[in-house]
Amino acid sequence: MPQNHIMTKDKQITTKDTPNYGFDITHKLPNSLARAGVLHTPHGDIQTPVFIVGGTKATVKTLTNDQVRSINGQAILANTYHLMLRPGADIVEQGGGLAKFMNWNGPTFTDSGGFQVFSLGVAYKKGINAVANSEQGDAGKAKASSDQLAKIDEFGVNFRSHIDGSALRMTPESSMRLQWQIGADVHMAFDECPSPLAEESYIRESLARTHEWARLSKIEHDKIWQEHQQAGKPYQALWGVVQGARIEELRRESARFISDLDVDGFGIGGIFEPAEIPTAVNWAVQELPEDKPKHLLGMGNQISDLFLGVEYGIDTFDCIAFTRQGRNGSCYTATGRINIKNTQFKTDFTPLDPECACYTCQNHTKAYINHLFKADELLALTLNSLHNEFFVVNLVDRIRQSVIDGTFYDFKASYLERYFKKPFNP
């Protein structure tokens, strides 16, 4: 079985089995779980904490790779489910793997496809928040309705493609095979993310399944790595996913179980509210080995999540909401969000955010972007995606620096007070 190549200031374990993969913690914030580090991958290093840019279908929506680099994007996260459907994992593999196929040629991650169990199953066509807020919201108890595209059983999930309705199945084993074919540097284990409103009995049942799937994911991962190793190919890391909803006992149990699998890092899933970071994330991180990287799965578009995540030991984030909001006209600024489509901006010849160093703010006015939206011009989507993605990538970079400088708590308090226009209390 391959061992991890994990390095911290205190210890360094290097094996030939996992070349080019490892994690260094370079700075720790005193009396906190917050830290800064470097994640080494076959396609390059990532400075953490980091916001990983969403590239669901092997493209960062509306942006060229050069533009992603211009906003200091370090790594891209694609989705196994979407790439399995289009163009097919085999095509990505033929194209040299995800990084080469899309000519990103930098570090890449893949989601396992497990989240689609949730979003195409009980939550299909409702939206996650719709499920969370639904009066019949116990999605875990809900019977499969005719518009659900996914049904879970003990060994995996039967899907219907949201594109052509064709019948598909994903299991821990097939997710691992697909992710190795797609060839990202970091894979996620196949898990189930239960609804935030599921009953405890369902959460326990789901967690047992997630753990069994994680175990099977790891076995399959190791088997495929042996095949790749014999072919002289580089290691691809597997991060296990911790679930357990808002129940402390289950979060801690899950963290210990996943940790015992000797995976290369962790995703923490099933987090739906900022208030769950000081609780559910904290419980999990306390049980997880300090020296391995940790990813917050499914964060929302809350700026505060980035600060709280780092504070409670998260190293990597991803969220597609920032570019999606940008495409809808909603732009982040240091003093809150604005909707650039509003008529008030028609004659505002200042940048979206006068403090912002992004291409959009350095080159264009609110009036121009307002015009592009009104005129249905696609450049509006590109300029706003550039701006919002720079905003969030840059903010996490600044949080990283504040961890290194030891100014994290001051930065957090002043930034969030200005952003929310009142002191921040999670």
Added chain:
Amino acid sequence: MPQNHIMTKDKQITTKDTPNYGFDITHKLPNSLARAGVLHTPHGDIQTPVFIVGGTKATVKTLTNDQVRSINGQAILANTYHLMLRPGADIVEQGGGLAKFMNWNGPTFTDSGGFQVFSLGVAYKKGINAVANSEQGDAGKAKASSDQLAKIDEFGVNFRSHIDGSALRMTPESSMRLQWQIGADVHMAFDECPSPLAEESYIRESLARTHEWARLSKIEHDKIWQEHQQAGKPYQALWGVVQGARIEELRRESARFISDLDVDGFGIGGIFEPAEIPTAVNWAVQELPEDKPKHLLGMGNQISDLFLGVEYGIDTFDCIAFTRQGRNGSCYTATGRINIKNTQFKTDFTPLDPECACYTCQNHTKAYINHLFKADELLALTLNSLHNEFFVVNLVDRIRQSVIDGTFYDFKASYLERYFKKPFNP
């Protein structure tokens, strides 16, 4: 009345009245109308012959200005009609004029809006080719139908906005006012472009109107220039438009009439087929002063038009078909067009055109672009627009160089034979 600042090798007329505007012919191809030159504008010089990039609504569709510069775009042509509707000429003016409003900060042109007389009037919802090929194709005779958005009278055109149906009117005078407000470096006189199938009686009537409108355009232009001059603002040039369909007598008459107005350059309109370049364009150019720049209005997507245009004395081209075709998946290569959406390209890991130096071809494969189209990803439109626009800009740059080198006819024959896979005969 202001005079032109026209320079050729043989003569140079410089007046204080038209600062920063002028045209130098630097090279002439022996025994031909083809020439290379430099068009001077308040926002910079343009090397001619040149393909002017289409920026109808103050944006080159899907491309940032940096990307337009990366394909060696020298100038942008926007549309008075579209900008009048959105965001409004007053907003563009408040934003510092077209070049500053869109932060292009290079040379710009505007169409007069006159072509919309045609495309929103008799040709509305039919498409130009549909009118040209129609059995009841005499658009000039056609009665105004309820779905026409424009009606022509002696003094101008009543429009209905294609956006909200509101009633608008454009006259030579209002087109000039709007163009000065928008503030491009080169304006076009307000003209009517008759259908290619119009009867001779209609063409004569229409041409008389176009000439009267050109005269009124010039009077209004000079009046506004005096106002601007007193305010210390730079000159904006007026190019007159030659019509006359396929009738030699009318083309020559039109060229002489427009030439006598002492405008700063010329647009040649109403050209619908490549075969009209050696005839109708040639007749017009023979009557026009050699030392002023000439623009081919309404060229199609025929690569051969670029060679024929230069051969018969055209200095500037524009056409939005190249980016539009790119957005539809149709890509230009040195050996003809391909549709990147075709399934055969799903596993083709070579560039669109192996000889092409554009960003798209230097960075991406056919398989990747095919995937982006299949996955409805907007980056597909950006990458194809970059490629096609580079293709045509670069081709005209190469034609320019062949005029300078004296290799034009060899280049034309070899390029078009390879492109069409047979010797080219117009």
